[in-house]
Amino acid sequence: xxxxxxxxxxxxxxxxxxxxxxxxxxxxxxxxxxxxxxxxxxxxxxxxxxxxxxxxxxxxxxxxxxxxxxxxxxxxxxxxxxxxxxxxxxxxxxxxxxxxxxxxxxxxxxxxxxxxxxxxxxxxxxxxxxxxxxxxxxxxxxxxxxxxxxxxxxxxxxxxxxxxxxxxxxxxxxxxxxxxxxxxxxxxxxxxxxxxxxxxxxxxxxxxxxxxxxxxxxxxxxxxxxxxxxxxxxxxxxxxxxxxxxxxxxxxxxxxxxxxxx
Numbered sequence: 001x002x003x004x005x006x007x008x009x010x011x012x013x014x015x016x017x018x019x020x021x022x023x024x025x026x027x028x029x030x031x032x033x034x035x036x037x038x039x040x041x042x043x044x045x046x047x048x049x050x051x052x053x054x055x056x057x058x059x060x061x062x063x064x065x066x067x068x069x070x071x072x073x074x075x076x077x078x079x080x081x082x083x084x085x086x087x088x089x090x091x092x093x094x095x096x097x098x099x100x101x102x103x104x105x106x107x108x109x110x111x112x113x114x115x116x117x118x119x120x121x122x123x124x125x126x127x128x129x130x131x132x133x134x135x136x137x138x139x140x141x142x143x144x145x146x147x148x149x150x151x152x153x154x155x156x157x158x159x160x161x162x163x164x165x166x167x168x169x170x171x172x173x174x175x176x177x178x179x180x181x182x183x184x185x186x187x188x189x190x191x192x193x194x195x196x197x198x199x200x201x202x203x204x205x206x207x208x209x210x211x212x213x214x215x216x217x218x219x220x221x222x223x224x225x226x227x228x229x230x231x232x233x234x235x236x237x238x239x240x241x242x243x244x245x246x247x248x249x250x251x252x253x254x255x256x257x258x259x260x261x262x
Contacts, residue, residue: 225250
């Protein structure tokens with residue numbers, strides 16, 4: 001027991017020394033860049049056998065634990081199918097995605113170090129892609145036209161333009177006349193949830209496409225409303241552009257109408 005305790009203490013002490021040395025090297029910035037690039041390539045880019053072994057052992061461990069649980073549930077005959085399905089649908093895709101991302105990430109980190117340190121030959125003007133089917137990297141030279149390259153170097157980047165919200169000025173009312181015809185230009189699901197009593201549903205999309213609501217052929221005042229007054233204003237403007245000037249928009253829409261109802 002004393003020997004085992006001593007070995008444990010020695011092991012912990014060695015780990016502490018290694019950790020302290022590594023931390024000190026980081027603080028002193030004593031990084032061997034050449035060795036770092038080599039390790040990135042060996043550990044990341046050329047690590048396919050290790051990746052495959054990791055997937056294999058992870059899947060085997062998963063299968064072992066899963067079959068024990070399934071057997072305890074009395075479903076021994078379904079162990080093989082369940083384990084195979086779980087590995088194919090869950091474990092394998094996740095592990096493959098993680099491994100491919102790790103390989104690509106290590107290659108990108110190596111390229112960044114090349115540019116920072118001046119070591120090696122950066123893949124400038126080259127597109128590299130990794131094929132999981134063959135386990136190999138392929139490289140495609142990428143070149144732009146001389147005019148495009150010169151324009152990118154000399155011209156300022158284009159300014160980002162943010163589209164201004166559509167503001168439409170139309171005739172509005174805040175109160176609905178007693179004999180008014182009400183047209184709801186919201187979507188059918190909104191209309192089905194709640195509506196002003198007596199209103200008919202004519203979605204805004206139909207009005208903008210050129211369909212004139214049949215309710216417009218009346219001598220009564222026509223009030224168009226939506227949720228907040230924006231879509232109804234667009235509907236009134238669209239109708240006015242087609243020569244129909246009678247309808248008005250309900251300011252604030254059905255939300256404001258509900259507030260006024262108390």
